[in-house]
Amino acid sequence: MKTGHRLLRFIPVVLVMGIIFLLSHQPGPDVRLPRVPGIDKLLHALAYGVLAGTAVYAFPPETRRRRTLGVGLAVVIFCLLHGLADEFHQSFIPGRTASWADLAADAAGALLAVYGWSRFSAPGGMVPVKEPGIRN
Numbered sequence: 366m367k368t369g370h371r372l373l374r375f376i377p378v379v380l381v382m383g384i385i386f387l388l389s390h391q392p393g394p395d396v397r398l399p400r401v402p403g404i405d406k407l408l409h410a411l412a413y414g415v416l417a418g419t420a421v422y423a424f425p426p427e428t429r430r431r432r433t434l435g436v437g438l439a440v441v442i443f444c445l446l447h448g449l450a451d452e453f454h455q456s457f458i459p460g461r462t463a464s465w466a467d468l469a470a471d472a473a474g475a476l477l478a479v480y481g482w483s484r485f486s487a488p489g490g491m492v493p494v495k496e497p498g499i500r501n
Contacts (some may be wrong), residue, residue, distance in 0.1 A: 377419035382447065383415040385412055389451050392461020409448075409467050410474030417444050417478035444475035 420440040421429065429436050448471030452463040 371425065374423045374425075378416070378423050381412070381416045381419050385416065385451060386454070388412075389455050389459060389461070391461075392458055406466065406470040408472035412479070413444050413448060413471040413474035414478035415474075417441070417449065417475040420444065420480070421482050422477065433483055437483055439442070440479055442471070442474050445472055448472065448475075 417440050420443055421436060424436050424439075445468070448468050451471075452468055455461040455462040
């Protein structure tokens with residue numbers, strides 16, 4: 366695969382990271398969430414689940430097929446590091462604070478996304494992987 370095509374796979378990752386940054390950069394009073402207990406944690410998990418999904422996609426298909434555990438571990442670590450950086454960033458935003466609970470929700474979202482990928486899409490999961498040139 367050409368280098369340009371490989372780099373294109375990272376565009377969704379960068380876009381999701383940018384959206385997370387913009388949302389976390391909102392001052393506390395400007396954040397309008399529904400008054401549902403735990404909704405912020407659910408949104409953290411959702412955002413980092415999407416980030417994990419785009420990060421899995423960024424790996425070349427042949428790497429995803431052969432190194433499921435390595436890809437999953439790398440993606441979860443990447444999401445945790447991004448979540449940690451995001452919480453640190455929020456500590457400088459008026460009305461916002463860093464939260465270990467938010468980081469835990471980020472980790473839960475990333476882990477669920479990676480688990481879903483490994484269970485349903487990765488080789489050995491429940492969805493068969495079509496090999497080029499092989500009829501299933």
